[in-house]
Structures are given as C-alpha cells and as structure tokens.
Amino acid sequence: MSSSPRTIDVRPQQKLPLSKTFSLCINGVKHRILRSALTLAVVALAVAFFMFLQTETRLLQSVGRGAQTELEDLRFANRRLNLYTQNRRISGQSKVLAGQQFQNDPASWNEISAVTGWDVPRIKRLAQAAKQEQTYLNFFEDLPLGQRVILAGKTKSRQTLKVLADDGAWEEFLLNLEPMHNVSVPEGPDALRTVLDSYAAYLEELGAFNRAWNLTVSQVRDDLEALDAETALSESLASASPAKLAQVRELITRAGFKLTAPELEKIQSQLQTQEQLKTVSAALNRNTMMEAWKKTFQERNAPGLEEKLSRLDETKVQKLLADEFSKESLLDVQQYFLRSRELEKTLQALAGRIDLETASGIAGRQMFLLLISLMVCMVGITNAMLMSISERFREIATMKCLGATDPFILRQFMLEAGIQGAAGGLIGMGVGFLIAVGKTMISFGWDTFTNFPVGGVFLSALISFCCGVALSILASIYPSWAASRMAPMEAMRIE
Amino acid sequence: MGRLPYGAHGSDAYRIIQTIFMEFNETSYAENKEVVVSIHEIQRLYSRGTETVRALDGVDLNLYRGEYACVMGPSGSGKTTLFNMIGGLDSPTAGRVFIDGVDMAQLNAKELAFLRCRKIGYVFQQFNLNTTMTALENVMLPMIFAGMHPDNARVRGMALLSKVQLEERWRHRPKEMSGGQMQRVAIARSLANNPALLLCDEPTGNLDLKTGKEIHNLLYDLNKNDKVTIICNTHDHNMLSVSDRMIWMTDGKIDRIALTADVHIEKASLGEEDYE
Incomplete structure (x- = not known):
C-alpha cells in the first residue's frame, strides 16, 4: 500500500x-x-x-x-583686426598657446608657423611647455595665500617659478612642502623640477617667439596704415572699395595670416554697422535730440542710449531721425546693438548656474x-x-x-x-x-x-x-x- | 465526546453518526479498489508561542479511486491541515503521504508544482478565481502551466465549461458572475488537467442553499459519471448525502469512518425536514 x-x-x-x-x-x-x-x-x-x-x-x-x-561672431571684426594690428607687445601669447583650443587645432599651428616663420614642431614644443607652465602657475595661484608665501615667498605668477628654479630655494620648497599633506603638486614635485630646470630656456624661447610674432604684426600694421594714412583702419576699411579690400587682403595674407575674401567682406560689413552705431548714438545723444525726446515722449529725463535704441522702431523716433538715417540702416544698427546686449545678458545669467x-x-x-x-x-x-x-x-x-x-x-x-x-x-x-x-x-x-x-x-x-x-x-x-x-x-x- | 453547542454546523449529522452504531469494515470496502491517496501515521505540529499545537496527531487514511469522501469535524479538528497535506501544500512533521504511489516528501519544489498542476484539482470555499481573467482564461490557466498548446487548451476549456453549463459565459469575468457560477468555473478549472483527485475545501461554504445544491449535484455527477475521485471538507448535510464515505475528525485524529449508505435514510429525511 x-x-x-x-x-x-x-x-x-x-x-x-x-x-x-x-x-x-x-x-x-x-x-x-x-x-x-x-x-x-x-x-x-x-x-x-x-x-x-x-x-x-x-x-x-x-x-x-x-x-x-x-557673440564671438558679432565681435569677429574686432577680434580679427586686433590680431593683425596689435599695438602692444603680446605677452599673453603663452596663454593662447597653452589653451586647449589651440592644442587641438592644426590650422592655427600652421597659421602661427607662417606668421612667425617657425616650423610647426618647434611651435608645438613651445605650446607644450606653455601648457605645463600654465598648470603650475594655476597650481600656485590656487594655493591659499599663507601656504604660498611659505612655499615660495612673496612672489607672484612667473616670478614664483623663476625664484624656485634656484637650487637653494628649491631645497627649501621641498622642506616646506613635506608637512603640507593637503597640497599635492600636479604630477609630483619631480615633474615640477624638470619644468623648472628648463624654465630659463623656455622663457627665452617664448621671448624669441613673441619677437618674431610682433615683428610680422608691426610690419602688417605699418603696411595697412600706409594704405590710408589719413583715417583709422576701421574707418577706412568700412568705406573701402573692392579693389582696396583685395589689396588689404593681399597684405595680410602675405604676412602669413589666413583671411578669405568673404571673411574680409564680413569684417567690412560689421565695421560699417559699428560706424553707424557710433553716428546713431552720437545723434541720439545730441542736446537737440534730448530736448526733442523729452517733448515727444513727455518724459522729464531723456533715457539712456540703450533704452532709446530699444524703442527705436517707434515711428516717432524714426520721424526724429528721418533726416539723418534711412529706416533700414536704423533697424540694422538697432538689431546689432540689441542682439549683442541680449547675448551678453544671457551669458551673464548663465555664468553662475552651469559650466559651459x-x-x-x-x-x-x-x-x-x-x-x-x-x-x-x-x-x-x-x-x-x-x-x-x-x-x-x-x-x-x-x-x-x-x-x-x-x-x-x-x-x-x-x-x-x-x-x-x-x-x-x-x-x-x-x-x-x-x-x-x-x-x-x-x-x-x-x-x-x-x-x-x-x-x-x-x-x-x-x-x-x-x-x-x-x-x-x-x-x-x-x-x-x-x-x-x-x-x-x-x-x-x-x- | 460531548455534544456540540446547539446550532453548530453539522451537529445533527454528528448526533446521527454517533447514535447509529456501525462497524466500518475497511477491508470489505476496499476490495477491488485502487488506492489514490495513502496517508500513513502523519503528524503535524505547529508552535504557537511556547505551546505546541498538534493539528494532526497520527492520521491513517486511504482514499480509493472513484470514491466520494467527505471529511467532517468541528473547526480546529485538523481538516484543513489534512487537506494541505493531501494537496501537497504543506509537509507533515512526521509520517508520509503518497499520491498515486508517489511519496510527497521526496519531491522538490518543482516536482511538487508538477504534481499540484496535474494530479490534484483544488476547489476553494472562496472560489479563488483570478479576477483579471475571463472564465475561459481561468479554466485554461492550469493547462497553460502544464505546457498545453493554447489552442488545445481553449478547446478543452470550452468543453469543461460546457460540462458545468457555463459555456455561454466563457467571456465573463468573475465579478460579472454569481457565487454558484464562480464555483462552477472553479470546478471546471480544477478538472483542467484530469487530476487523480479533486480536493474541495468547503465548496458550498460561501453559497446559499439552492446554489449549494447545484454544486452538490455537479460534484455528484462528476463522481458518478466521470469517475472523478473527490474528497470534500464540509459542514453541509446535503453534501453528505451524495458522498460514499464520511470521515469524522476531532482533535487531529480520525474519530470515525462510516459509509454513507448506512446512515442514508435517516439523514435524508432529516435534511428534508430541517431545510425544505
């Protein structure tokens, strides 16, 4: 069973x-x-x-x-013209060289190579060294003041590195560094030492690079001024004829800079707008204009330029300015002005909130x-x-x-x-x-x-x-x- | 054995069985009968706090193929525990349960699931239909679990529904049906995989007398015509009248076993007088 x-x-x-x-x-x-x-x-x-x-x-x-x-695009003309006609000696060039944007852009290596007459590997070496320098400059910059003074004395930026390059100072630096457990030198003190060892040579090389660059730039500037000695470059470019534009382009490209014809045309049109902006603001800020404004809008104080420009499409203002400007050019100027202001505001609003x-x-x-x-x-x-x-x-x-x-x-x-x-x-x-x-x-x-x-x-x-x-x-x-x-x-x- | 309090379910039946003395001779009853379930000296102990409750205390029982057995007893007498043992829902503390010769204690979880799916049909007091499914889907569910092809399962499901006279309501969900209809669907579901044994736990407990009677008749027909083995746990007199054998439990033990034929006349008349 x-x-x-x-x-x-x-x-x-x-x-x-x-x-x-x-x-x-x-x-x-x-x-x-x-x-x-x-x-x-x-x-x-x-x-x-x-x-x-x-x-x-x-x-x-x-x-x-x-x-x-x-915004960069709106400032295109200024940026480019500055590049060709910098009046001051360029000292910030090492920062550009150290920048990530430059490091990743072969086109700009070639341009710099053409302008300075250096070969590309030499520029890349310099850029590499500049990047390292920047790393350590940032490191010392970020240290709390007390620690920085202990480590490197009362020095600032490049001077710090120059001081540390000395053997005695270096020994002292290492001694002082030892008890600071929260301070870590990027890639270790040995890497810093290597940079310091070749620091004098680097500075010399950088100087040579700057001189080479400045020489070409001042040459271009002189040539451009020779084209039209009477007026400032931006003004003369704004009203330049196509033939003259070609001449300008020829001058600039011969020095090694890259500049295509459409780019130059863009520069010209932007310069024109800027010129107009200047005249419009001058017109708007004249005394007679102020009085007329107060009268038409019945406001005790005439508003500032910005507000005036933002109200520019109102027919009354157009009537006020009808003698001096066409409607189209006014709108152009207004748009340029308002847009760049808006963009700046946007960037300002975003500045604290996110990392771009x-x-x-x-x-x-x-x-x-x-x-x-x-x-x-x-x-x-x-x-x-x-x-x-x-x-x-x-x-x-x-x-x-x-x-x-x-x-x-x-x-x-x-x-x-x-x-x-x-x-x-x-x-x-x-x-x-x-x-x-x-x-x-x-x-x-x-x-x-x-x-x-x-x-x-x-x-x-x-x-x-x-x-x-x-x-x-x-x-x-x-x-x-x-x-x-x-x-x-x-x-x-x-x- | 004292008298149960007045009004307790089954008290009359209890008295009848107690007063009619009758020697149940298992050997003569079991002649030419095949054992389906064999229970051997099982014990089930629960610990409730510090004391130990003996829900089943040495039960020996054989169920034969094609028979209709009723288990009776006051609440707490161990009926439900016995059902859990037979149904493979719980394992005994001591002793053994065989279904069709298979020792349940030796089965693992998946084999137990296989056994529950194919060898045992369950009918519950509260019907326990899946409320999200139609009648047909409910009936088809055990067949799906058994791996039957859905088309075959649908055909068989309709056949089973027509057997319980609900073929026209195959599309209805439980909440659109009456208690009796739900219980009939549940019975059809329990028959899905041709089980060796139908376990009915108070199948009429939640139904009124009339629908309860319909369910009795259905179970009786299934037992007599289709030779389905049924073991039924009940308090209902009408249920007793259709069964072959009555098993009386008290305090976790089998108190008495009697053939319904021996008490049939008395009981039937009593049923008529009391309820109709």
Missing part, C-alpha cells in the same frame, strides 16, 4: 516561456490599472525629475554655447538632490509593490496550487515592475522634457531652440528611461522574492 512503487511519472514542472509570463503580466497590469498607477506615478515623478535636471542643463549649455559663438565646458554639467548639489529623489522613489516603489502583493496573497497562493513555480511568480512580479517602470519612465521622460523646455523658454525665449541639443536630449531621455526601469526592477526584488516564497496553503485561508 504505502510501499507501492511509483505508478506515475513525476517530473519537475516545466518553465513557462517568457512570452506567456509577459502576456499574463500585461493582463494583470491592465486590470489593476489603479494599483499600477501608484507605482507608475512614483517612477514617473523620479524619472521626470531626473530628465528635467539633465535636459535643463543641456539646454542651458546649448543656449550658453550658442550665445558665446554668436564640462559635458554633463550637473552640479554637485543637484546630484545630491537627484540621488535622494531616486532613493525616495525606490522606497516608494518597494512599498507600493509590497501593498499590491499583500492584496494578492490569495491569488499568488492559488496560482501556486494550479502549478506555478517559485521562479515563475518571481519573474511575473519583476516583469510587472519592469512594465510599470517602463510606462512610468516614458511618462516621466515626457513630463521632465516639457518642464525643462518650458523653464528654459521662460528665461531665454526662442533662443532655446536655435541650438537645440537633439542628441544630448535623446541621450538624457535614454538615461532617464533606463534609470526608471532599472530603479523599479531593483526596488521590486524584495517584494517579488517575498511573493515567490509565499506558501500555497494561504489559498485555503478564509478571511
């Missing part, structure tokens, strides 16, 4: 295919939409916050970078907030899942009576969490994106879209979405495990 042999074949219960489990899950989520909505909302909130932080940072960065480039250089740009405090919110979200999801499981005691136990295995229950609940996380992630992504765009638009208007960082936003969306799914799955590990461990005899229990 009890010792009778196995008359039936008992095998391990087979695994249900994932698609079946998935369809069962979808069915469950669909019919428990309210309960699912709770988990979903928690995920959506966290993802929205994450998405918002990322997208806003990226948008602000793109707005800032856009403003920077546009780094890639992610999320500041430390925001990161902290983000982590906290993700943790709160995880606790929320775990709680919601536990609730949903305790509501479904009987269902889980019945499933087990019908032949569900522990891994099946575990998978089912994890999948459910994954589905909810994905749905919440999608919603949160959208909400976060809209909030970020809305907030940026309130501050910067349509500039938000001029350099819209499509790739960056996609990346943020992807990160946020994955984060949401991962978060909900992570948070559901414990509840799902608890559900899978539930005894099937719970099904018999009567409430």
Whole structure:
C-alpha cells in the first residue's frame, strides 16, 4: 500500500516561456490599472525629475554655447583686426598657446608657423611647455595665500617659478612642502623640477617667439596704415572699395595670416554697422535730440542710449531721425546693438548656474538632490509593490496550487515592475522634457531652440528611461522574492 | 465526546453518526479498489508561542479511486491541515503521504508544482478565481502551466465549461458572475488537467442553499459519471448525502469512518425536514 512503487511519472514542472509570463503580466497590469498607477506615478515623478535636471542643463549649455559663438561672431571684426594690428607687445601669447583650443587645432599651428616663420614642431614644443607652465602657475595661484608665501615667498605668477628654479630655494620648497599633506603638486614635485630646470630656456624661447610674432604684426600694421594714412583702419576699411579690400587682403595674407575674401567682406560689413552705431548714438545723444525726446515722449529725463535704441522702431523716433538715417540702416544698427546686449545678458545669467565646458554639467548639489529623489522613489516603489502583493496573497497562493513555480511568480512580479517602470519612465521622460523646455523658454525665449541639443536630449531621455526601469526592477526584488516564497496553503485561508 | 453547542454546523449529522452504531469494515470496502491517496501515521505540529499545537496527531487514511469522501469535524479538528497535506501544500512533521504511489516528501519544489498542476484539482470555499481573467482564461490557466498548446487548451476549456453549463459565459469575468457560477468555473478549472483527485475545501461554504445544491449535484455527477475521485471538507448535510464515505475528525485524529449508505435514510429525511 504505502510501499507501492511509483505508478506515475513525476517530473519537475516545466518553465513557462517568457512570452506567456509577459502576456499574463500585461493582463494583470491592465486590470489593476489603479494599483499600477501608484507605482507608475512614483517612477514617473523620479524619472521626470531626473530628465528635467539633465535636459535643463543641456539646454542651458546649448543656449550658453550658442550665445558665446554668436557673440564671438558679432565681435569677429574686432577680434580679427586686433590680431593683425596689435599695438602692444603680446605677452599673453603663452596663454593662447597653452589653451586647449589651440592644442587641438592644426590650422592655427600652421597659421602661427607662417606668421612667425617657425616650423610647426618647434611651435608645438613651445605650446607644450606653455601648457605645463600654465598648470603650475594655476597650481600656485590656487594655493591659499599663507601656504604660498611659505612655499615660495612673496612672489607672484612667473616670478614664483623663476625664484624656485634656484637650487637653494628649491631645497627649501621641498622642506616646506613635506608637512603640507593637503597640497599635492600636479604630477609630483619631480615633474615640477624638470619644468623648472628648463624654465630659463623656455622663457627665452617664448621671448624669441613673441619677437618674431610682433615683428610680422608691426610690419602688417605699418603696411595697412600706409594704405590710408589719413583715417583709422576701421574707418577706412568700412568705406573701402573692392579693389582696396583685395589689396588689404593681399597684405595680410602675405604676412602669413589666413583671411578669405568673404571673411574680409564680413569684417567690412560689421565695421560699417559699428560706424553707424557710433553716428546713431552720437545723434541720439545730441542736446537737440534730448530736448526733442523729452517733448515727444513727455518724459522729464531723456533715457539712456540703450533704452532709446530699444524703442527705436517707434515711428516717432524714426520721424526724429528721418533726416539723418534711412529706416533700414536704423533697424540694422538697432538689431546689432540689441542682439549683442541680449547675448551678453544671457551669458551673464548663465555664468553662475552651469559650466559651459564640462559635458554633463550637473552640479554637485543637484546630484545630491537627484540621488535622494531616486532613493525616495525606490522606497516608494518597494512599498507600493509590497501593498499590491499583500492584496494578492490569495491569488499568488492559488496560482501556486494550479502549478506555478517559485521562479515563475518571481519573474511575473519583476516583469510587472519592469512594465510599470517602463510606462512610468516614458511618462516621466515626457513630463521632465516639457518642464525643462518650458523653464528654459521662460528665461531665454526662442533662443532655446536655435541650438537645440537633439542628441544630448535623446541621450538624457535614454538615461532617464533606463534609470526608471532599472530603479523599479531593483526596488521590486524584495517584494517579488517575498511573493515567490509565499506558501500555497494561504489559498485555503478564509478571511 | 460531548455534544456540540446547539446550532453548530453539522451537529445533527454528528448526533446521527454517533447514535447509529456501525462497524466500518475497511477491508470489505476496499476490495477491488485502487488506492489514490495513502496517508500513513502523519503528524503535524505547529508552535504557537511556547505551546505546541498538534493539528494532526497520527492520521491513517486511504482514499480509493472513484470514491466520494467527505471529511467532517468541528473547526480546529485538523481538516484543513489534512487537506494541505493531501494537496501537497504543506509537509507533515512526521509520517508520509503518497499520491498515486508517489511519496510527497521526496519531491522538490518543482516536482511538487508538477504534481499540484496535474494530479490534484483544488476547489476553494472562496472560489479563488483570478479576477483579471475571463472564465475561459481561468479554466485554461492550469493547462497553460502544464505546457498545453493554447489552442488545445481553449478547446478543452470550452468543453469543461460546457460540462458545468457555463459555456455561454466563457467571456465573463468573475465579478460579472454569481457565487454558484464562480464555483462552477472553479470546478471546471480544477478538472483542467484530469487530476487523480479533486480536493474541495468547503465548496458550498460561501453559497446559499439552492446554489449549494447545484454544486452538490455537479460534484455528484462528476463522481458518478466521470469517475472523478473527490474528497470534500464540509459542514453541509446535503453534501453528505451524495458522498460514499464520511470521515469524522476531532482533535487531529480520525474519530470515525462510516459509509454513507448506512446512515442514508435517516439523514435524508432529516435534511428534508430541517431545510425544505
């Protein structure tokens, strides 16, 4: 009787295919939409916050970078003319050489090589040394004053390095450095020593480079002045004929600088606008104009130039200035002026908020907030899942009576969490994106879209979405495990 | 054995069984019958705080293929624990349970799931249908777990639903059905994989008398026509009248076993008088 042999074949219960489990899950989520909505909302909130932080940072960065480039573009003429006609000796050239932008741009190596007559490897060597020098200059600059004085005496910038190059001073420096545990010399004191050893040679080389550069630049300047001795260069260029422009270009390119014809035309048109701006502001600031302004606008004090320019499209002002300027030229000047002011304001507004250089740009405090919110979200999801499981005691136990295995229950609940996380992630992504765009638009208007960082936003969306799914799955590990461990005899229990 | 308090369920039946003396001879009953479930000296102890509760205290029982057995007893007598043992939902502290000759203690979790899925059908007092699924999907669920192709499962599910006269309501969800209908769906579900044994835990406990009777008739038909082995835990007199054998439990032990045929006349008349 009890010792009778196995008359039936008992095998391990087979695994249900994932698609079946998935369809069962979808069915469950669909019919428990309210309960699912709770988990979903928690995920959506966290993802929205994450998405918002990322997208806003990226948008602000793109707005800032856009403003920077546009402003550079507006100042193109001045920058270029300065390059060709610098009056003072260039001492800041080492900073340019040390800059990341220069280091990565072969075109500017060639240009500098042509201007100075040096070969490229020599310039690159110098640039490398300048970069090292800059590293150590920054290092000493960033030290607290007390420590700096102890280490290098009351010296500043280059002088510090010059002083330390002396053997005696170096010994002392090392002695003083030893107890300062919080001070670490970039790449170690040995690297600094190597730089110091060749420092005198470097300075000499830099001097030679500057002399070579200045020689060419002063040559170009003299040549340009010789073209038109009467007027200043910017004025003469503004009104120069095409033939004369070609001459100017010929002069500049012969010295080694790169200057294409369209670039020169751009310079000319910008100079023209600047000239106009000067005359407009002169006109607006004349006494007669002041009186006329007060009268027409019935204001006690005539406003400043900026405000006047911003009101320039009003017909009254146009009437006032109709004798001197055409409407088009006024609008040109106004646009140029207002735009550059706006861009400067944008950059100012962004200055304290984000870092334009780094890639992610999320500041430390925001990161902290983000982590906290993700943790709160995880606790929320775990709680919601536990609730949903305790509501479904009987269902889980019945499933087990019908032949569900522990891994099946575990998978089912994890999948459910994954589905909810994905749905919440999608919603949160959208909400976060809209909030970020809305907030940026309130501050910067349509500039938000001029350099819209499509790739960056996609990346943020992807990160946020994955984060949401991962978060909900992570948070559901414990509840799902608890559900899978539930005894099937719970099904018999009567409430 | 004292009298149960007045009004307790099953007290009349209890009295009947107590007053009619009858020697149940297992050897003659078991002749030519195949054992489906064999329970051997099982004990189940629970610790409640510091004291130990003996939910089952040395139970020996054989269930035969094709029989309809009813387990009766006051609450706390160990009926549910016995059911958990037979159903493979819990394991005994001592002793052994065999289903179709398979020792349950030697099965691992997945084999137990296999056994529960194919060899045992469960009918619960509270129906325990999945509320998010239609009647047909509920019936199909054990077949899906058993790895049957969904098309075959659908055909068989419809056949089972028509057996419980609910083929027209296959699309309805549990909340759109009455208690009796839900229990019928649950019975159809329990039959899904042709189990060797149907475990019914108070199947009419949540139903009114009329629907309860429908369920009895259904179970009776299944037992007599389809030769389904049924073990039923009940307080319901009507249920007793359709069974072959009654098993009376008290204090975790089997108190008495009787053939329903021996008490049938008395009981039936009593049932009529009391309830109709």
